[in-house]
Amino acid sequence: MPIPAPNLNPAFNIVRLSHVEFGVTDLAASRKFYTEILGLQVTDEDQDTIYLRAMEERGHHCLVLKKKPEAGIDYLSYKVWSEEELDKAEAFFKAKGHKTEWVERAYQGRTLRSQDCFGAPMEFYYKMDRLEPIHQKYELYRGVKPLRIDHFNCFAPNVDQAVEFYGELGFRVTEYTEDEETGHLWAAWAHRKGGVHDIAFTNGTGPRLHHTAFWVPTPLNIIDLLDLMATTGYVSNIERGPGRHGISNAFFLYILDPDGHRIEIYCSDYQTVDPDLEPIKWDLKDPQRQTLWGAAAPRSWFEHGSVFTGVDTREAELKATPIIAP
Known part of the structure; x- marks a missing residue:
């Protein structure tokens, strides 16, 4: 089956993938794995949630660990080009007949939630809190860096x-x-x-x-x-x-x-x-x-x-x- 021609003018403009939320059953075990073995940096945490980022990233997080009774994936998230693109995204998904909702996410601005053609949850945002650069703080580099x-x-x-x-x-x-x-x-x-x-x-x-x-x-x-x-x-x-x-x-x-x-x-x-x-x-x-x-x-x-x-x-x-x- 031929690959479709690339759509260079989509209904809304996605910049890149951003982050994912993992449901984990043992938050302490996951924290140890992702910080001590992989070397991700904790940017905030409480008894139920841990936010992490990698060394070159300025956004608040690229991975969210959420304590859950069963392991699973809560959503895949993408950054869009501007605030206006979020409203265009909502119109696109509604026209497809996909459910949409505006959800609250810590350290982010307006966030749109919908799903892809198979029902996998997708989220879109424009604003995320920025953190100071740490890519030259080599004392922080751990694990696989x-x-x-x-x-x-x-x-x-x-x-x-x-x-x-x-x-x-x-x-x-x-x-x-x-x-x-x-x-x-x-x-x-x-x-x-x-x-x-x-x-x-x-x-x-x-x-x-x-x-x-x-x-x-x-x-x-x-x-x-x-x-x-x-x-x-x-x-x-x-x-x-x-x-x-x-x-x-x-x-x-x-x-x-x-x-x-x-x-x-x-x-x-x-x-x-x-x-x-x-x-x-x-x-x-x-x-x-x-x-x-x-x-x-x-x-x-x-x-x-x-x-x-x-x-x-x-x-x-x-x-x-x-x-x-x-």
């Missing part, structure tokens, strides 16, 4: 439908995997901020969050993280990698937090600023698409994901499968 949140990847029951919907929002596809037998998409990577992706979609039972990725300076940061995890009781949380993707060219590592939320640590991808940049096509049966080098992905990587709180899932419509490690 995360510089910024980079992207989300979601399981989608129909990747063609995801690409069409998010294309209307102005997300431009950079790379994609096609099943040659059916002509349908098995996965796609799409961006707003000029990297390989702000969000990607993987064929599977969904909607579910496959992973949240953080960008680090070098592959050596990932090696340091592996050494740290292996000697602090987290070796079983290492799921896949290190290795290099063919898609995105990224050096990667996948790990699981105490509740099983998957985190990718990620570097060495490329810029995609030009609006007329042609997307790169991969065949699903090409083993180098997912692993240019390194061990093949385990079965858990294709099956395990985090549910969106209160959102029903459905099985993938496309039954094709890639190469899976035994």
